[in-house]
Amino acid sequence: MPILRMISILLVLALIIALLFACADDDDDDDSGGGGPEYEKCVTFLEEICEKIASCTDSNYGECINYFLQEFACEDIIQVEDSYDECIDAIQSTSCDEILDPDWDLPEPCVGVFLTY
Secondary structure, three states, X not given: OHHHHHHHHHHHXXXXXXXXXXXXXXXXXXXXXXXXXXXXXXXXXXXHHHHHHHHHOOOOHHHHHHHHHHHXXXXXXXXXXXXXXXXXXXXXXXXXXXXXXXXXXOOXXXXXXXXXX
């Protein structure tokens, strides 16, 4: 049953995080995304979520981070909004009851924090 619980949590979080990423117009051929500080902030964001899930369940942190890194194109991030640090703080202060609630939404500072192609 713990595996099914982890899968359902990951699916809910995947949908929530998909809403996190705002899309930018791709009017130019500037390929500035990938590997830079924006990428690192995206990875850190995903690590924070997986650390929180792992601390609240018996879920495997490594499986969680691998799942999210495959599902989300951190390399496509071209800008990180000013609310990033506030977003990370909000995730860290989220209780286990909140993050494990299937109706949980990302904290307000996290919504639209990443701008992608």
